[in-house]
Amino acid sequence: PYPARRQGEFAVWLDGIIFNRDFDFTGIARSTFTVTLAAAWEAGIVPVGVEQKLTEVLDEDGSNLMANDRFAAYGMRMEIPKGRVRKEAAFASLPQGSAGVRRFSKVKGYTTFYFPRSYQELSFDLQASTLPLQLDRLSIALRNFRILKDSCALEVIVTSGTTAGEPMLDRLPVGDIRVLDELGAEYHAPGSSRSQSFSGVSFTIHENLQIPFPEGRTPKTLKLRVLKDVLEKRVPFEFADIRVE
Numbered sequence: 001p002y003p004a005r006r007q008g009e010f011a012v013w014l015d016g017i018i019f020n021r022d023f024d025f026t027g028i029a030r031s032t033f034t035v036t037l038a039a040a041w042e043a044g045i046v047p048v049g050v051e052q053k054l055t056e057v058l059d060e061d062g063s064n065l066m067a068n069d070r071f072a073a074y075g076m077r078m079e080i081p082k083g084r085v086r087k088e089a090a091f092a093s094l095p096q097g098s099a100g101v102r103r104f105s106k107v108k109g110y111t112t113f114y115f116p117r118s119y120q121e122l123s124f125d126l127q128a129s130t131l132p133l134q135l136d137r138l139s140i141a142l143r144n145f146r147i148l149k150d151s152c153a154l155e156v157i158v159t160s161g162t163t164a165g166e167p168m169l170d171r172l173p174v175g176d177i178r179v180l181d182e183l184g185a186e187y188h189a190p191g192s193s194r195s196q197s198f199s200g201v202s203f204t205i206h207e208n209l210q211i212p213f214p215e216g217r218t219p220k221t222l223k224l225r226v227l228k229d230v231l232e233k234r235v236p237f238e239f240a241d242i243r244v245e
Contacts, residue, residue, distance in 0.1 A: 014107060112167075
C-alpha cells in the first residue's frame with residue numbers, strides 16, 4: 001500500500017502525508033502539509049548516517065510545492081542511526097487561498113546512506129600539555145582534563161570542515177573514547193553530555209565526559225577513534241500519481 005523504491009539491501013517509501021489548515025484572526029486560511037519519508041536497510045548493515053531529501057513535490061498542475069529553501073538544511077544527520085528504520089518529515093506550505101490538493105502528480109527525491117570507509121586511532125598524553133591534532137579536515141582537541149575523587153573529567157572537541165550540501169555526520173563515537181592507567185587498564189564513560197554547533201563552514205561536536213577511575217591509579221593516556229572517511233550509497237526515488245483524498 002505504500003509507494004516504495006527498493007534497491008539491493010535498501011528500501012525507501014512514503015510513510016504518510018498530513019494536511020493542516022489553520023485560521024488566524026483575519027479569517028485567512030493557511031494550509032500546510034507534511035510528507036513523512038522512511039528508509040530501511042537489511043540486518044548486518046550499519047550506516048553512520050542517513051540523509052533524506054525531497055526535491056520535488058508536484059501538484060496536479062505540475063507546480064513544485066517544495067520550495068528550494070525548504071529543504072536546503074533538511075535531512076542533515078547529526079547522530080548515528082539506531083535500529084534499521086529512519087523516518088524524517090518534510091514540511092511545506094500551500095499557496096494562500098488554495099482549495100487544497102487532491103493528488104500529487106510526482107514526489108521525487110533521494111536517500112543517501114553513509115558507511116564508514118576508514119577510522120583513525122588517536123591518543124593524547126594526559127601527563128603533558130597537549131595541542132589539537134589535525135587530520136585532513138578534522139581538528140581534535142582535549143580540554144579541561146581534571147582528576148576527581150573517584151573519576152576523571154575531560155572535554156573532547158572535534159571540528160570538521162564542511163562544504164555546501166554536505167551532511168553533518170557524527171565523527172566521534174562515544175563508545176570508542178577511553179582512558180588508560182599506568183597498568184594499561186581501560187576505563188569508559190557510562191554516558192556523555194554532548195553539544196553540537198554549525199558555523200556554516202564547520203561542524204563541531206563538544207563532548208563532556210566523566211569517566212569512573214579508581215583512587216590510587218594514574219591516568220596516563222586518552223585514546224579515541226574518529227571517523228575519517230565515508231562511503232556513500234544513494235537511492236533515488238520518484239513516485240507518481242499519489243492520491244491524498
